[in-house]
Structures are given as C-alpha cells and as structure tokens.
Amino acid sequence: MTLIVTLGASYLPKKQFSLAPSDDIFQALFDDRSYGGVSETEWLNAADRRWVCSMRESNEYPSCGYSLSFNRPNGEGIDFSRYQGFVFKVNYSGDAERIRIFLRNHKPDYAADIEPGESKFMSLFIRRQDLNKELFIDFNEFNVADWWLTEFNVPRPYTAPDFDNVVAFGFDMVTLGNHQITIEKLHLVGDLMQREQVYLGIILLWMALLMTEAAIWYARLILKSRSSDEKLSQLRNDYDVLHEEKVEFERKSTTDFLTRTQNRTGIHQQLNFILENSNDRSCIGILIFDIDHFKRINDRRGHDTGDRVLKEMADVLRSNTRDTDLLGRWGGEEFILVCPNINESNLKELGEKIRATVSRYPFEHNAPITVTISIGMTLFKHLENFDPAFKRADDALYHAKNSGRNCCVFKANK
Known part of the structure; x- marks a missing residue:
C-alpha cells in the first residue's frame, strides 16, 4: 500500500497557475530611457504580449525588457x-x-528598508536554442544576484533564493541589438501534494489502520475469550514495520537527494549530538568547501553536468574523510565537514590534502573538466556554539575566494 500511494502521488495531475495570458496581472515594458539611456521598447500587440526592443549602447547601462507585477498593498x-x-x-x-x-x-x-521594486533579485539565463518551444524551468535553477547582496548588505541566513512572496517576474535582454519577442505561455506548475505531505499521510493512514485493527482485535478477544498472544505479537510486528518506515522517512528528510550526504537538517542534528557530548570543543574543526566558478560550469556545460560534478565532488570528499567526520551539502555548491578530535596542524593538513586531491581528480571522464575548490577552516573555542564558529570558517572561505581561489585559509579561534 505504501508503495502504491507513493508511486500514485507522482501520477496526480499537476496544479497550474497562469501568469500569461492573464487579465488580472499587470504587464509592462521597460528600457533605459528612464535614466538617460537610448534603448527603446515598444508594443507590437499588447494583447498578444508581442513587443520589440532596440538595445543601444550609451553612457548609461543599457537595458530593455518585459515584466509582470504582482505587488499588492504592504x-x-x-x-x-x-x-x-x-x-x-x-x-x-x-x-x-x-x-x-x-x-x-x-x-x-x-x-x-527595501522597497518592493528593489526586492531580492534572482535570475537565470536561457539560451537562444531553447526558445521558440515549450520549456519547463525549475525554481532551483535560479541564483541570487551578487550585486544585490552587496548593495543591500544582506545577512548570510537570507542570501539563498526564496520564492514565498514574489512581486515581479520578467524577461530582459543582455545583448545589444534588435529583438522581437512574443510571450505565448507562462504557467506556474507544481504537484498537487508535496512529498512530505504524502509521507505524513502514509504514516497517519498506517497509524489509523493499525489502531482500528487493534481495537477490532481487542473487542473480539473480549467477546470470544480467545488467547491474545498471537494477535498481540502481530500488532507488535505491524508497529515494528511502521517504526522502520518512520526511520526511513526520517533518513530521507536529513539526506541531500543529489549527493547522498547530509543536508542542513541532518548536519544540525548530528552536530548537536557531537557538541553535547564533547567536554572540550576546541578539538572540533570545521571546513567549508566552495566549488570555484561553479556557475560557469552550469552555463557552459549545462545543469546536468553541474549535478554530476556535485555528485563526484561528494564522493571525493567522502573518500578523504574519517568515519567519525560529519560531511554534508550546505547548499548550492558549498559543502561542510565537521571533524571531531583534531588539532590545528592536522586540520590544515587535511584541508590541503582534500584541495590537492580535488584539483587532480578527473571530473567528467568523457569530456574532462578541471574543478577546484576554495576552503575556509577553523576550530571551535572551548565551549563555543556552532554559529560563531561557522561564521569564522565562512570568513576564512571569503578570504580564500579573494586570494585567487583553489586555496585553503585557516582562521584561528582567538
């Protein structure tokens, strides 16, 4: 039954929300003339969302495009x-x-203090050969613009993409010249039920079935005065099955689907156990790995190649760590490694070993690609919590990136 429900959920019809065509959503064209440029946009047929853009070079940053605005009060x-x-x-x-x-x-x-029109800017690029046909884009493909993070000095926990309150959606040009565009179709698409809801429903269904079955069996035992040993044993077996499924669902919720390493939830759970059972946290090390120029790999080789590089990177990191170390994918192209029972010298030696191994590793055997990583490292202080230690390692990673990449930087816990 669990297998049938799980597989059946994937065959449910998708829910859709039409952004274009739509009579309820405001659409507009924009160009750089509003701040002194010379580019021009013009509707050919606003009802059909057909427009032209002549993007010209000037003393101002050239721009032209099309946007949908969802901004409501507040x-x-x-x-x-x-x-x-x-x-x-x-x-x-x-x-x-x-x-x-x-x-x-x-x-x-x-x-x-940020106006809705200046809210978090996320984008991706579509090749010309992918246009003029129907295409599905996953929101996971979007990245937050570096210029936006820098301009508004956004705190680190809020630098990842999020989509819970989108106020604008649009297309714009990045190449000078003449362009003619028709937006034929634009629909949001999603599952009717989230995977977590399916899992929770399965658990609740099993619990309801087992509780109902237990009640029926108990009534029959009273009425017929039969021995309960066999049926109680069956109940225990059923509950064991339910427990095993619960454990499996919990494992999936703490594992990164792509790399099979721990996700953030799993990292925090296991790290809390490590910290609570350590009398001296100064012998616990943190390494943060960031794949250099990963966006360039996605842009030049495609996201399928990027996914394979992430999988191979996880395998390389896993093969160069101890069984007691905690490895996880922190997000995007970043990985984190927590090493108990290690000193500063050994931590630096480990980081350099991993960096060198990655730089020599033959990623994408059929079409080899050179991949390097930058590493930020630190040790916990005696009774320090995770956040300040992570911030120190993240600062070290930032220095590694600004030092030419493909290097390790250690920041002392002073």
Whole structure:
C-alpha cells in the first residue's frame, strides 16, 4: 500500500497557475530611457504580449525588457514556493544568444528598508536554442544576484533564493541589438501534494489502520475469550514495520537527494549530538568547501553536468574523510565537514590534502573538466556554539575566494 500511494502521488495531475495570458496581472515594458539611456521598447500587440526592443549602447547601462507585477498593498506578492517551477513558451527573433529571466521576492522581515521594486533579485539565463518551444524551468535553477547582496548588505541566513512572496517576474535582454519577442505561455506548475505531505499521510493512514485493527482485535478477544498472544505479537510486528518506515522517512528528510550526504537538517542534528557530548570543543574543526566558478560550469556545460560534478565532488570528499567526520551539502555548491578530535596542524593538513586531491581528480571522464575548490577552516573555542564558529570558517572561505581561489585559509579561534 505504501508503495502504491507513493508511486500514485507522482501520477496526480499537476496544479497550474497562469501568469500569461492573464487579465488580472499587470504587464509592462521597460528600457533605459528612464535614466538617460537610448534603448527603446515598444508594443507590437499588447494583447498578444508581442513587443520589440532596440538595445543601444550609451553612457548609461543599457537595458530593455518585459515584466509582470504582482505587488499588492504592504508588499504582498504571490507565493511561488507552492510550485516546482514554470512552463513557458517564448518566440524570439533577433541578435541575442541568450536572454535573462528574473524574479524579485520581497521579505519585509529582513529587508524593512527595501522597497518592493528593489526586492531580492534572482535570475537565470536561457539560451537562444531553447526558445521558440515549450520549456519547463525549475525554481532551483535560479541564483541570487551578487550585486544585490552587496548593495543591500544582506545577512548570510537570507542570501539563498526564496520564492514565498514574489512581486515581479520578467524577461530582459543582455545583448545589444534588435529583438522581437512574443510571450505565448507562462504557467506556474507544481504537484498537487508535496512529498512530505504524502509521507505524513502514509504514516497517519498506517497509524489509523493499525489502531482500528487493534481495537477490532481487542473487542473480539473480549467477546470470544480467545488467547491474545498471537494477535498481540502481530500488532507488535505491524508497529515494528511502521517504526522502520518512520526511520526511513526520517533518513530521507536529513539526506541531500543529489549527493547522498547530509543536508542542513541532518548536519544540525548530528552536530548537536557531537557538541553535547564533547567536554572540550576546541578539538572540533570545521571546513567549508566552495566549488570555484561553479556557475560557469552550469552555463557552459549545462545543469546536468553541474549535478554530476556535485555528485563526484561528494564522493571525493567522502573518500578523504574519517568515519567519525560529519560531511554534508550546505547548499548550492558549498559543502561542510565537521571533524571531531583534531588539532590545528592536522586540520590544515587535511584541508590541503582534500584541495590537492580535488584539483587532480578527473571530473567528467568523457569530456574532462578541471574543478577546484576554495576552503575556509577553523576550530571551535572551548565551549563555543556552532554559529560563531561557522561564521569564522565562512570568513576564512571569503578570504580564500579573494586570494585567487583553489586555496585553503585557516582562521584561528582567538
């Protein structure tokens, strides 16, 4: 039954929300003339969402594009996080090799001074050969723009992409020249039921069935005065099965699906156990790994190659760590390694060993690609919690990135 429900959930029809065509969503064209540029955009047919752009060089940053605005009172937008991505079809002719798709998500809780029109900017690029046909884009493909993070000095916990209050969605050009675009279709797409809801439903269904079965058996035992040993044993077996499934679902919830390493939830759970059982935390080391120029790999080789590089990177890291070490994917192209019972010298030696191993490793055997990593390292203080130690390692990683990449930087716990 569990297998049938799990597989059946994947065959349920997808839920959809139409952004275009739509009579309820405001659409507009924009260009750089508003701040002194000379580019021009013009509707050919607004009802069909067909427009042209002449993007010209000037003393100002050139821009032109199309946007949908969902901004409502108090900065309220549309919750895209309830969907996996979107299906779109854009007919294009012109001089561009690729166009940019962008989203803006407004978060008043950490950006109270940021206007909705300047909210978190996330984007991805679509190649010209992927246009003029229907295409599905997963929201996981979007990245937060570095210029936006720098301009608004956003705290680290809020630097990842989020989609719970999207106030704007659009397309813009990144190549000078003439462009003609028709937005034929733009629909948000998602599962009717999230995987977590399916798992929870299975658990609750099993519990309801087992409780019902136990009640029926108990009534029969009273009425017929039969021995209960065999049926109680069956109940115990059923509960054991339920417990095993619960353990399996918990394992999935703490494991990164792509790399089979711990995800953030799993890292925090195991790290809490390590810290609580350590009398002296100064012998616990943290290493943060970041794949250098990973976005370039995705842009040049495609996201399938990027996924394979992440899997191979996890295998390389795993093969160069101890059984007692805690390895996980922190997010995107970042991994974290927590090493109990290690000193500063051995921690530096381990980081350099892993860095050198990665730089020599033959990623993508059929079409070899050179991959390097930057590493930030530190040791916990005596009774220090995770956050300040992580911040120190993250600062070290930042210095490694600014020192030319493909290097290790250790920051002392002074």
